[in-house]
Amino acid sequence: MESIQIFGIIVAAFMIFRATYQCWKRKMKRSVFIIWSSIWFVVIVVAVLPGTTTIVAKLFGIGRGIDVVVYLSIMVMYFLGFKLYNRVEETRKEITKLVREIAYMEKKK
Amino acid sequence: MKIFIVIPAYNEENKIGKVVKELITAGYKNVVVIDDGSKDNTFKVAKSAGAITLRHVINRGQGAGLQTGITYALNNGAGIIVTYDADGQHSKNDLPAIIKPVRLGQVDAALGSRFRKTDSNTPPIRKLFLKGGALLFRIFYGVNLSDSHNGFRALSRNAAKKINITSDDMAHASEIIDEISRKNIKYVEVPVTITYTDYSLAKGQNTLNGFKILWRMLLDQLLK
Ligand SMILES: Nc1nc2c(ncn2[C@@H]2O[C@H](COP(=O)(O)OP(=O)(O)O)[C@@H](O)[C@H]2O)c(=O)[nH]1
Ligand SMILES: [Mg+2]
Numbered sequence: 001m002e003s004i005q006i007f008g009i010i011v012a013a014f015m016i017f018r019a020t021y022q023c024w025k026r027k028m029k030r031s032v033f034i035i036w037s038s039i040w041f042v043v044i045v046v047a048v049l050p051g052t053t054t055i056v057a058k059l060f061g062i063g064r065g066i067d068v069v070v071y072l073s074i075m076v077m078y079f080l081g082f083k084l085y086n087r088v089e090e091t092r093k094e095i096t097k098l099v100r101e102i103a104y105m106e107k108k109k
Numbered sequence: 110m111k112i113f114i115v116i117p118a119y120n121e122e123n124k125i126g127k128v129v130k131e132l133i134t135a136g137y138k139n140v141v142v143i144d145d146g147s148k149d150n151t152f153k154v155a156k157s158a159g160a161i162t163l164r165h166v167i168n169r170g171q172g173a174g175l176q177t178g179i180t181y182a183l184n185n186g187a188g189i190i191v192t193y194d195a196d197g198q199h200s201k202n203d204l205p206a207i208i209k210p211v212r213l214g215q216v217d218a219a220l221g222s223r224f225r226k227t228d229s230n231t232p233p234i235r236k237l238f239l240k241g242g243a244l245l246f247r248i249f250y251g252v253n254l255s256d257s258h259n260g261f262r263a264l265s266r267n268a269a270k271k272i273n274i275t276s277d278d279m280a281h282a283s284e285i286i287d288e289i290s291r292k293n294i295k296y297v298e299v300p301v302t303i304t305y306t307d308y309s310l311a312k313g314q315n316t317l318n319g320f321k322i323l324w325r326m327l328l329d330q331l332l333k
Contacts, residue, residue, distance in 0.1 A: 092277065093275060095167075095169070096169045096173045096277055099165045099166055099167060099169050099173070100165070100173070100176070100177045100180070102165075102166055103143070103163045103164055103165055103166075103177055104163070104181070106163075106164060107163055107181075
């Protein structure tokens with residue numbers, strides 16, 4: 001086994017362990033936990049059996065297995081970036097709403 | 110018709126008193142100043158000058174301040190709402206001209222333009238940026254203006270109700286134009302004088318900020 005594979009397994013195991021702990025402590029929603037730990041589970045599978053990526057790659061008509069992983073990771077990252085942008089925007093709007101309400105309340109007093 | 114003048118202000122203690130007094134002396138009784146979490150005495154100065162004062166506990170940006178003032182004016186029976194700068198760059202003498210087309214019901218929005226006057230003293234670099242903005246409005250929103258990002262406007266009650274400012278920062282100026290275009294609000298440009306002093310230039314928007322606004326405009330278009 002290559003050291004990169006061992007490294008991948010350790011990181012993934014740690015991530016799943018951490019997520020389980022957070023979910024148990026109710027700091028992570030169950031839906032997020034399921035998605036998050038599935039991603040890392042896939043990482044473990046790929047690390048243990050690198051051949052699986054080639055099978056998936058063939059399925060999509062992409063040459064090398066590792067390319068599938070890279071493509072998917074980029075897509076997931078973009079998706080997360082988009083989600084984050086939306087969340088930040090939402091929070092910003094809520095804060096402004098709050099500040100505005102406080103201004104009106106202070107005026108009425 | 111009840112006229113409200115809405116002035117968002119951020120750290121303007123040096124200018125806001127004079128601006129408010131001038132407006133009240135000129136006969137505009139409903140002057141609303143939104144102190145946007147200023148670190149100086151803007152709130153106190155505006156209040157003792159006779160303005161209706163609202164306060165944001167933290168800084169939310171000019172767009173947020175405007176919307177706070179506009180909603181306040183609407184809730185207090187405004188017929189016409191004028192948006193005005195706190196830093197003394199606008200001239201009270203332009204008020205009758207900008208209010209008139211709205212008062213007569215010819216349009217729902219009168220937008221101040223500094224380039225419709227011949228005595229404009231706008232610095233060249235600022236002019237380039239504002240003209241570029243106007244060009245983008247034409248491309249993005251199909252609205253034909255000679256100026257962009259001019260804070261001097263008069264809105265009918267109807268238009269003020271329709272326009273919803275969600276950009277807290279300076280990007281609200283493009284958002285207002287976008288709303289005018291989307292909601293088919295009838296508008297006209299009115300020449301106004303913008304005075305550039307060292308004070309206003311030092312405090313005002315720099316060119317870097319212009320790029321930020323452009324970036325936000327693009328992003329908004331992509332994500333809408
Ligand atoms: N509410 C609020 N008003 C602001 C803020 N920054 C600037 N302003 C006000 O917006 C007006 C125009 O701002 P300025 O920086 O002079 O922009 P410019 O005249 O377009 O260069 C002035 O009345 C300022 O006091 C802010 O963060 N919040
Ligand atoms: Mg200014």
